[in-house]
Amino acid sequence: MGNRTGSIWLLCVVWITAFIAVALITLNCERESDSIQGIAETREIVISSESAVEIRRINVVEGQSVSKEQLLVELVCPEQILRINHIAHQLEQLRAQKGVNKDEIRSKIKQLKAEKASLTSEVNNRIRQIENQYNLNKELASGLRSIREVGKTGRSGVSNPVTLKIKSLRQELALSLRPMNIQIELLQKSLDESASPIKIQVEQLEKELALLKAENSKLNIYAQISGIIGSVNFKPGEKVSPFAPILTLHTKNPSFVKGYIHENVYTRMSLGKEVTIISQTDSKSSVAGTVVGVGARIVEYPVRLRKNPVLQTWGREVLVKIPGNNRFILGEKVVITSSEPRVSFISYLKQQQSTFFSYLKRLLEPGETYARNRPQKDSELPEKADTSMYEILPVTPLKTSGIEASALVWLEDIDRWLMLSDDTPNKTPLLFLMDHQGRITKETLIKGLKEISDMESATVSNDGTLYIASSLSTSKKGNLGKSRRLLISVKRKGNDFSLIRNADLYELLGENAVRNNNEEWAQFILKAMGERSLDMEGMFHRDGALYLGFKSPFHRGHSVILRIDRIEEMLGKKKLDDDQVSLWKKIILKTDKASNQEHISDMFHHNGTLYVTGTSSQKIGGSLWKLDENTGKMIHIARFDGLRPEGIAAGKDKDTLMISFDQGGNNPSKIAAVRGAL
Structure with a gap:
C-alpha cells in the first residue's frame, strides 16, 4: 500500500513538473519575437533622365566613392x-x-x-x-506821267x-x-x-x-549625396529611354535595418521602441536603433532569412533606423533585439497581478497583446513648486459674449491687451482690444488679409512685428482648409493692424519633413499629419526664431516644441531650407500625483524662462508651468480646477502673468492674474 501511495505521489510530481515546464516553454515561445532577424540596408538613389538621351561620358565606376555635387554622368539629347x-x-x-x-x-x-x-x-x-x-x-x-495819273484816278479795291x-x-x-x-x-x-x-x-x-x-545644361548629373556608386547600367554612346535607371547611388554605411516578424508569433515591436542591432557574424558589432515602421500587412520573407529556402515564409516587416556611423556591411544579416530586459516567469506573474492558474488560463485562451509604452523616467517628471509664493487673483468673466479667448499679447503703447478668438464670423481676421477689467474696448480687422480661422497663438518680436498662427488642425468636420494653416506677420500702428506677409505653415512643414524624414522632428510631423492629429497652440519669438508648441499629438510620451530659424526669411521666400527646422524641447506636463498628462495650450518666454499653460484632455481643468532652461525641468506653478487656460502673457505689472480661459460653447471666456510668477 505504501509503495502504491509513493508511486502516485511520484507520478503527481512528474506531472506537475511537466506542466510547469510546458508553461515555461510556452511563455518563452510567446516572447520569442523579442529577437528577430533582419538585413542592414541603405538609402539608394536611382539616377535617370526624364527624356530620351544619349550617354556622352560616365565619370564613375561601380563601387567608387563619390562626394556630394561630384559630376557623375554627362548626357546629350539629340532632339x-x-x-x-x-x-x-x-x-x-x-x-x-x-x-x-x-x-x-x-x-x-x-x-x-x-x-x-x-x-x-x-x-x-x-x-x-x-x-x-x-x-x-x-x-x-x-x-x-500818264500812268501815274491813271494810277491816282483809278478805282481803289481792285486786286x-x-x-x-x-x-x-x-x-x-x-x-x-x-x-x-x-x-x-x-x-x-x-x-x-x-x-x-x-x-x-x-x-x-x-x-x-x-x-x-x-x-540642355541640366543633362549633366551630379551626386545628390556623398556615397558609393552601386550599379552602372549603360556605357558611353548608348541611348537611354526616359526614366530608365542609368546608375544607382547609396550611402557608405547602412542607414536602416529591415526585419521580419513571423506571422505565427506576436510582437511587442512598436513605433518609437528602442532596440539593439547585433551582427550575426560578429556579436561585438552592435548599435542602438529605433523602430520607425511596423508593417500593417503580411509579406513574403526574403530567401536569405528563410530557414529552408525552398519553403515560403510569411510575416510582417519592421523598419529600424540606425546611426550612420555603424560598422555594418550593406546587406549584412543582423539580429534585432528588444532593449527591454526579459521578464522572468515569477516577476511576470506579479506584474500581471494574477495567480498561477489565471495565467495558465490566459495561455490556453490567448488574446491580442499590445505594445507597451516606454516608461517615463523619474527624472523627466516635473517638479512641484511651492504654490504659497504665488497669488491667483479673482477670475473675471469677459464682459463681451461670443469670444473664445485663445491667446493674449500685451500692447504697452496703448495700454491694452490684444486678444485672439479661435472662432470669428465668416473666418474674418478679427482682433479684440481689452482693458484690465476684461472689457473689450475695440474690435478691429487685419487690413490686407481676406480670411483666417482657428487663430490659436500670437507673439511679438523685439521690433514690434506681430506674429499670428492658426492651429494647423482639422475642424470638427475633418476639414483642413488653407485658412486653418496660416502663419502671418502683422504691422501695428496704434489700433491699426495691417498684413505684412503670410505663408501656408502646414504645407511648408510637411514639405520640409519629407526632405528630412530621418530627423526626429520630421518623423513627429509626418506621423501627426498622417493621423490628422496635428494641433499647434503655443508660440513665442526669440532672436529671429519662432518656437512652436504642439498641443497634440504626444511624441513618445512628450509634448513637442519645434524651432524655426530665420522666420522672416521663410515668410519672404515662402520656403523652408533643410536646416531651418529643429526639435527644441520635449517636455512633460504631469505631476507625480496627477493621473492625466496635460497638453500645451500656450507659451510665453520671459528673461530666459518659458511659461506654459496646459490643459487636460478630460476637460477637468488646467495648470500653469515654467521651464528653467538651465536645469531643463518643468515646474508646476498653479492649478485651475474647472478652467481651461488658453492664453498667457505679461503686462505692465512686472511680477504678474495674465491668463485667459476658453470655457467653450456659450460660456463666457474668463481672465485671471497670477501674481509673483515672474
Missing part, C-alpha cells in the same frame, strides 16, 4: 540639339526679314520727300519770276492780277503737297509698326531657346 538649331535658324530669318521690310519703306519715304521738295522748289521759282517781273514793270512805269496769280500758285502747291504728306505719314506709321509682329515672334522664340538651353 533638344535639333530643336535649338531650328529655333536659331528661325531667329536669323526673322531678323533679316525685319531689316529688308524697313529698308523698302524708308526708300519710299525718301522718294516722296524728294518729289515734295522738287515740286515745292519749282513752284517757288515760278513765284519768284513773277514777282521779279512785276517789280521791274513797276519801276519802269513809275517814270511815265492786282500779279498778286492773284501768286496766290493761285501757292494754293496749287498746297493741294499738290497734301496727298504726298498723307502718304509719307502712312509710310512712317507702317515703318514704326512693321517690327511689332516680327518682334513678338522673335521674343517668343528667344524665350523658348533660353528654356531649351537651360534644360
Whole structure:
C-alpha cells in the first residue's frame, strides 16, 4: 500500500513538473519575437533622365566613392540639339526679314520727300519770276506821267492780277503737297509698326531657346549625396529611354535595418521602441536603433532569412533606423533585439497581478497583446513648486459674449491687451482690444488679409512685428482648409493692424519633413499629419526664431516644441531650407500625483524662462508651468480646477502673468492674474 501511495505521489510530481515546464516553454515561445532577424540596408538613389538621351561620358565606376555635387554622368539629347538649331535658324530669318521690310519703306519715304521738295522748289521759282517781273514793270512805269495819273484816278479795291496769280500758285502747291504728306505719314506709321509682329515672334522664340538651353545644361548629373556608386547600367554612346535607371547611388554605411516578424508569433515591436542591432557574424558589432515602421500587412520573407529556402515564409516587416556611423556591411544579416530586459516567469506573474492558474488560463485562451509604452523616467517628471509664493487673483468673466479667448499679447503703447478668438464670423481676421477689467474696448480687422480661422497663438518680436498662427488642425468636420494653416506677420500702428506677409505653415512643414524624414522632428510631423492629429497652440519669438508648441499629438510620451530659424526669411521666400527646422524641447506636463498628462495650450518666454499653460484632455481643468532652461525641468506653478487656460502673457505689472480661459460653447471666456510668477 505504501509503495502504491509513493508511486502516485511520484507520478503527481512528474506531472506537475511537466506542466510547469510546458508553461515555461510556452511563455518563452510567446516572447520569442523579442529577437528577430533582419538585413542592414541603405538609402539608394536611382539616377535617370526624364527624356530620351544619349550617354556622352560616365565619370564613375561601380563601387567608387563619390562626394556630394561630384559630376557623375554627362548626357546629350539629340532632339533638344535639333530643336535649338531650328529655333536659331528661325531667329536669323526673322531678323533679316525685319531689316529688308524697313529698308523698302524708308526708300519710299525718301522718294516722296524728294518729289515734295522738287515740286515745292519749282513752284517757288515760278513765284519768284513773277514777282521779279512785276517789280521791274513797276519801276519802269513809275517814270511815265500818264500812268501815274491813271494810277491816282483809278478805282481803289481792285486786286492786282500779279498778286492773284501768286496766290493761285501757292494754293496749287498746297493741294499738290497734301496727298504726298498723307502718304509719307502712312509710310512712317507702317515703318514704326512693321517690327511689332516680327518682334513678338522673335521674343517668343528667344524665350523658348533660353528654356531649351537651360534644360540642355541640366543633362549633366551630379551626386545628390556623398556615397558609393552601386550599379552602372549603360556605357558611353548608348541611348537611354526616359526614366530608365542609368546608375544607382547609396550611402557608405547602412542607414536602416529591415526585419521580419513571423506571422505565427506576436510582437511587442512598436513605433518609437528602442532596440539593439547585433551582427550575426560578429556579436561585438552592435548599435542602438529605433523602430520607425511596423508593417500593417503580411509579406513574403526574403530567401536569405528563410530557414529552408525552398519553403515560403510569411510575416510582417519592421523598419529600424540606425546611426550612420555603424560598422555594418550593406546587406549584412543582423539580429534585432528588444532593449527591454526579459521578464522572468515569477516577476511576470506579479506584474500581471494574477495567480498561477489565471495565467495558465490566459495561455490556453490567448488574446491580442499590445505594445507597451516606454516608461517615463523619474527624472523627466516635473517638479512641484511651492504654490504659497504665488497669488491667483479673482477670475473675471469677459464682459463681451461670443469670444473664445485663445491667446493674449500685451500692447504697452496703448495700454491694452490684444486678444485672439479661435472662432470669428465668416473666418474674418478679427482682433479684440481689452482693458484690465476684461472689457473689450475695440474690435478691429487685419487690413490686407481676406480670411483666417482657428487663430490659436500670437507673439511679438523685439521690433514690434506681430506674429499670428492658426492651429494647423482639422475642424470638427475633418476639414483642413488653407485658412486653418496660416502663419502671418502683422504691422501695428496704434489700433491699426495691417498684413505684412503670410505663408501656408502646414504645407511648408510637411514639405520640409519629407526632405528630412530621418530627423526626429520630421518623423513627429509626418506621423501627426498622417493621423490628422496635428494641433499647434503655443508660440513665442526669440532672436529671429519662432518656437512652436504642439498641443497634440504626444511624441513618445512628450509634448513637442519645434524651432524655426530665420522666420522672416521663410515668410519672404515662402520656403523652408533643410536646416531651418529643429526639435527644441520635449517636455512633460504631469505631476507625480496627477493621473492625466496635460497638453500645451500656450507659451510665453520671459528673461530666459518659458511659461506654459496646459490643459487636460478630460476637460477637468488646467495648470500653469515654467521651464528653467538651465536645469531643463518643468515646474508646476498653479492649478485651475474647472478652467481651461488658453492664453498667457505679461503686462505692465512686472511680477504678474495674465491668463485667459476658453470655457467653450456659450460660456463666457474668463481672465485671471497670477501674481509673483515672474
